[in-house]
Amino acid sequence: YGIAVLISGNGSNLQAIIDATHNGSIQGQVSAVISNKKEAFGLERARKAGIAQAVLSGDDAIAAYLQDLAPQLIVLAGYMRVLGAAFTHQFAGRLINIHPSLLPAYRGLNTHARALAAGDTTHGCSVHFVTPELDAGPVIAQSTVPIQPHDTSESLQSRVQAAEHRLYPQVVAWLAAGRVELKEDQVWFDQSPL
Numbered sequence: 001y002g003i004a005v006l007i008s009g010n011g012s013n014l015q016a017i018i019d020a021t022h023n024g025s026i027q028g029q030v031s032a033v034i035s036n037k038k039e040a041f042g043l044e045r046a047r048k049a050g051i052a053q054a055v056l057s058g059d060d061a062i063a064a065y066l067q068d069l070a071p072q073l074i075v076l077a078g079y080m081r082v083l084g085a086a087f088t089h090q091f092a093g094r095l096i097n098i099h100p101s102l103l104p105a106y107r108g109l110n111t112h113a114r115a116l117a118a119g120d121t122t123h124g125c126s127v128h129f130v131t132p133e134l135d136a137g138p139v140i141a142q143s144t145v146p147i148q149p150h151d152t153s154e155s156l157q158s159r160v161q162a163a164e165h166r167l168y169p170q171v172v173a174w175l176a177a178g179r180v181e182l183k184e185d186q187v188w189f190d191q192s193p194l
């Protein structure tokens with residue numbers, strides 16, 4: 001089960017997924033890391049793990065690369081460019097993203113500051129299938145964290161990121177095991193016992 005990961009930056013979620021493939025909690029391998037930024041630290045993480053790296057910009061170049069690689073799953077992990085409809089249709093059902101909010105709340109950027117400004121008491125992250133509309137595809141799973149009275153967007157972000165690093169590998173493991181699929185635009189879960 002081959003997994004391609006698209007990044008733009010630090011790649012801490014990439015790292016959590018690589019670690020989960022190494023410790024066997026994901027039955028699969030990260031076969032390539034693609035970044036639209038050549039300075040992304042996640043490329044260094046890929047290099048250290050012996051994973052192929054590509055710096056590509058634009059949907060067409062990435063789609064061509066992925067067509068050759070033919071991964072079973074494409075994981076967006078801090079990939080900070082919006083993918084167009086042609087791309088999301090081409091890879092529908094095999095393309096997932098993690099977003100730092102409890103969707104449908106706070107699509108887009110600056111989610112932590114927005115949750116704080118709204119006076120929310122909980123926040124979190126969501127993993128969803130990617131569709132053309134930004135951060136609006138069917139949600140597979142979410143993780144909730146408390147907002148504490150003295151939180152700043154930085155402290156809240158680090159609490160959410162810790163939750164991301166648990167949630168994203170778990171969802172990838174389910175997909176790799178065939179326990180979750182996109183069927184007729186809805187998330188289907190295998191209900192049989194483990």
Ligand code: GRF
Nearest residue numbers: 010011012013078098099100
């Ligand atoms: C994460 O917070 C994720 O929710 C958002 O971008 C950030 C990426 O962080 N989409 P990292 O590059 O995985 O460290």
